[in-house]
Amino acid sequence: MVLLGKWVKTVLWWLPMVLPAGLFVYFLSLGTATQSLSYDWLPQLGVRLSLHLDGLSRLFVLLITGIGALVFAYTSSYLKGHAYLDRFYGYLSLFMGAMIGLVLSENLISLFVFWELTSISSFFLIGFNNDQSASRKSALTALIITGMGGLSLLAAGILLGYVGDTYSIIELTQSADYLRAHPQYSLAVLLIFGAAFTKSAQFPFHFWLPGAMKAPTPVSTYLHSATMVKAGVYLLLRFTPVLGGTELWQSSLLWVGGITMLYAAFHSIFRTDMKAILAYSTIAALGVLVFLIGMGSNSALQAAGVFILVHALYKATLFLITGIVDHETHSRNVLQLAGLRKVLLPVAIAGLLAAVSNAGIPPSFGFIGKDLMYEAALHHGAGAWVLLGALILTNVLLLYAGFLVGIKPFIGPLPEKHAHLHWPSAWMWVPPVLLGVLSLGFGLWPVAASRLSEVFLPALGLQPPPALKLWHGFNLILGLSAATIGSGLLLWFLLKPGEKGLARLQKLAWLSPERLLGGFARGVGMFSVVWTNLFQHGYLRYYVMTIVLVLSAGMGYRMFNNYTWQTSFTPLLNLTVYEVSIVAIMLISIGFAVFSKSRLAAVAGLGVVGYAICLLFVFYSAPDLAMTQFTVDTLTVILFVLVLYRLPKYMQISNKLTIARDGLVALTFGGLVTLLALLVLEQPVQRDVADFYAANAYLLAKGKNVVNVILVDFRGLDTLVEITVLSIAALGVFGLLKLRLKTTERRG
Numbered sequence: 001m002v003l004l005g006k007w008v009k010t011v012l013w014w015l016p017m018v019l020p021a022g023l024f025v026y027f028l029s030l031g032t033a034t035q036s037l038s039y040d041w042l043p044q045l046g047v048r049l050s051l052h053l054d055g056l057s058r059l060f061v062l063l064i065t066g067i068g069a070l071v072f073a074y075t076s077s078y079l080k081g082h083a084y085l086d087r088f089y090g091y092l093s094l095f096m097g098a099m100i101g102l103v104l105s106e107n108l109i110s111l112f113v114f115w116e117l118t119s120i121s122s123f124f125l126i127g128f129n130n131d132q133s134a135s136r137k138s139a140l141t142a143l144i145i146t147g148m149g150g151l152s153l154l155a156a157g158i159l160l161g162y163v164g165d166t167y168s169i170i171e172l173t174q175s176a177d178y179l180r181a182h183p184q185y186s187l188a189v190l191l192i193f194g195a196a197f198t199k200s201a202q203f204p205f206h207f208w209l210p211g212a213m214k215a216p217t218p219v220s221t222y223l224h225s226a227t228m229v230k231a232g233v234y235l236l237l238r239f240t241p242v243l244g245g246t247e248l249w250q251s252s253l254l255w256v257g258g259i260t261m262l263y264a265a266f267h268s269i270f271r272t273d274m275k276a277i278l279a280y281s282t283i284a285a286l287g288v289l290v291f292l293i294g295m296g297s298n299s300a301l302q303a304a305g306v307f308i309l310v311h312a313l314y315k316a317t318l319f320l321i322t323g324i325v326d327h328e329t330h331s332r333n334v335l336q337l338a339g340l341r342k343v344l345l346p347v348a349i350a351g352l353l354a355a356v357s358n359a360g361i362p363p364s365f366g367f368i369g370k371d372l373m374y375e376a377a378l379h380h381g382a383g384a385w386v387l388l389g390a391l392i393l394t395n396v397l398l399l400y401a402g403f404l405v406g407i408k409p410f411i412g413p414l415p416e417k418h419a420h421l422h423w424p425s426a427w428m429w430v431p432p433v434l435l436g437v438l439s440l441g442f443g444l445w446p447v448a449a450s451r452l453s454e455v456f457l458p459a460l461g462l463q464p465p466p467a468l469k470l471w472h473g474f475n476l477i478l479g480l481s482a483a484t485i486g487s488g489l490l491l492w493f494l495l496k497p498g499e500k501g502l503a504r505l506q507k508l509a510w511l512s513p514e515r516l517l518g519g520f521a522r523g524v525g526m527f528s529v530v531w532t533n534l535f536q537h538g539y540l541r542y543y544v545m546t547i548v549l550v551l552s553a554g555m556g557y558r559m560f561n562n563y564t565w566q567t568s569f570t571p572l573l574n575l576t577v578y579e580v581s582i583v584a585i586m587l588i589s590i591g592f593a594v595f596s597k598s599r600l601a602a603v604a605g606l607g608v609v610g611y612a613i614c615l616l617f618v619f620y621s622a623p624d625l626a627m628t629q630f631t632v633d634t635l636t637v638i639l640f641v642l643v644l645y646r647l648p649k650y651m652q653i654s655n656k657l658t659i660a661r662d663g664l665v666a667l668t669f670g671g672l673v674t675l676l677a678l679l680v681l682e683q684p685v686q687r688d689v690a691d692f693y694a695a696n697a698y699l700l701a702k703g704k705n706v707v708n709v710i711l712v713d714f715r716g717l718d719t720l721v722e723i724t725v726l727s728i729a730a731l732g733v734f735g736l737l738k739l740r741l742k743t744t745e746r747r748g
Contacts, residue, residue, distance in 0.1 A: 041107075050105070050106035055452070063230075067316050068092075074320060111157065126215040127215075138214045156194075169238065237301075240301070249296075254387075256287075264280045269501075270501040298457060305453055306368065310365050314354040318405050324424055325337065325344070329421065335499070340414065341411065347432065347433075349433060350432035350433045351406035354402070364443040368442075443470055447467065559672070600641060613633075
């Protein structure tokens with residue numbers, strides 16, 4: 001899309017929606033059969049790029065492509081004429097591809113890769129309006145929170161791959177009993193929770209999602225109703241056959257999901273911005289899904305699968321109509337909006353259908369989903385009525401929130417300032433109307449959704465559920481649904497939206513996870529400043545001294561703690577006159593360099609030390625090392641002379657205490673290195689590696705010089721990295737040499 005540039009903005013405006021629409025038709029044409037595709041990616045590490053389409057991934061991939069096609073069509077009108085429309089399509093396409101890869105991945109490593117791609121692409125989408133500081137902050141917050149979850153998922157994948165001896169999710173499922181009995185099971189579960197809870201905005205990581213509403217409406221619709229935020233739910237469902245069924249798994253999900261859905265549903269009824277209402281109601285819906293997964297029964301998981309589709313349909317509709325209302329009236333405040341049905345009739349119809357499905361009023365699809373929830377909770381066993389009460393209260397509050405967005409802006413008298421409004425482009429109002437009709441159509445004809453439901457549970461290793469029905473007769477579940485609707489309508493008539501409730505709620509904001517985590521982040525920032533000022537003070541002498549002291553402490557602890565000294569100093573007595581002479585020259589040169597008052601004289605003394613080492617290499621039959629040492633020392637001396645010749649001739653003499661301190665540190669480190677060398681000499685020589693290189697240098701690399709073969713072939717990648725580092729450094733030096741600063745910049 002980005003490559004097409006201006007063509008996508010003009011004559012090819014229809015092209016972006018073709019890809020998701022074509023993918024939707026393709027995946028729909030595959031039917032309900034399981035499909036698999038795999039090829040080696042990193043065979044040395046046992047990593048394969050394995051794609052697996054089953055009932056679970058089919059549900060998600062149809063939502064991703066189906067709603068994606070409508071969002072692309074909606075965007076063509078919503079952002080028409082935007083300077084960066086092509087860039088937006090590129091980000092959205094990247095995100096869609098990452099989500100498809102995520103739900104189809106059968107390998108833990110590829111799952112992580114696509115998981116991180118969704119975080120990165122969503123960062124660009126949320127921060128699309130990058131000229132606004134609020135958008136940039138929201139994008140960064142979302143990236144940090146979901147990035148933490150990505151690291152957690154990587155750790156979980158490595159741990160499960162190590163424990164299960166495979167990165168294949170299907171193979172891990174077959175070893176589920178072994179994994180649950182393993183000592184590392186609890187850690188693996190907590191790591192999976194960390195990834196899922198951050199991505200799906202579970203309490204206390206939920207606050208990034210309301211902030212992400214700064215993104216354009218197509219982003220909110222796509223990411224926060226059907227795709228990104230449900231990635232965590234998908235992860236929990238995918239790993240339910242692997243790690244589920246234990247008290248840790250089920251109870252944790254019940255508690256986290258229950259707290260999230262009640263907390264967010266309560267917050268949603270006090271918001272007055274349509275996007276804020278939808279944000280908190282989305283968090284509540286995600287909490288409901290985690291809550292149902294925590295129940296763990298067949299009926300609860302079936303309810304979760306159905307509610308994923310129910311929520312995607314009505315929430316995408318509500319997001320799209322919010323964008324239309326904002327686009328036409330330039331306001332999202334429900335206190336300022338009324339009577340829009342008179343000028344935006346199709347949008348009002350879509351909002352009504354979505355609100356009805358959100359409320360679970362028959363014959364909508366939401367009614368079927370709500371009945372399945374209540375039935376699962378009612379038959380849960382211990383604490384069933386507590387779970388049922390939590391679901392009923394959540395649904396009552398969500399009914400009110402849905403009416404605020406889907407009905408409130410369209411009823412009542414039309415303000416005069418909105419009387420001039422007209423229908424938007426059909427590309428904007430047709431997608432929400434279509435989704436609203438589907439919310440009603442799946443309720444009237446549930447057999448269409450039953451096919452997805454029938455293959456959903458077998459993908460989790462469970463028996464196929466009974467077919468979905470709209471009418472089950474007069475029973476307790478129907479009575480509970482009626483009580484929910486009645487209570488929600490009563491709340492709707494009694495509680496009038498206003499700013500007072502939100503103001504009261506804001507008084508407790510200092511207790512919110514966002515404020516607490518923000519305070520923690522500020523504390524870390526203050527500590528970092530103090531720590532940086534303490535250690536990164538700009539004095540090279542102290543940097544080197546710190547490194548040397550840490551190394552000395554580590555070596556000293558290892559050498560003198562529970563170590564039996566058996567070193568013999570006898571070999572040191574078998575020295576030749578050449579060796580003694582060279583060591584004497586080195587000692588004299590070191591003393592000269594240390595006590596000399598001239599910088600250039602000190603450099604010359606160090607050069608003599610380097611040349612003495614060259615002679616040692618020659619005496620010990622290492623001419624290649626001698627030549628390397630000679631070259632390096634010569635260049636070093638020349639460079640030091642070129643750098644230092646402009647400086648004052650004599651060095652500033654430090655005080656005696658500083659000299660004594662530096663001398664003590666140097667002698668300590670040198671003595672420890674000497675002892676370490678003696679200890680190494682006492683160890684038995686292992687020549688396995690040397691023998692391998694000697695035997696294979698010519699056979700494998702066709703080289704007779706073993707050292708060259710090691711550097712070029714056996715350590716070729718390491719050498720390539722070293723060359724790359726030197727090249728980057730050379731480019732930096734070249735850039736500095738070519739730099740021409742202005743007079744004001746030089747003074748600064």
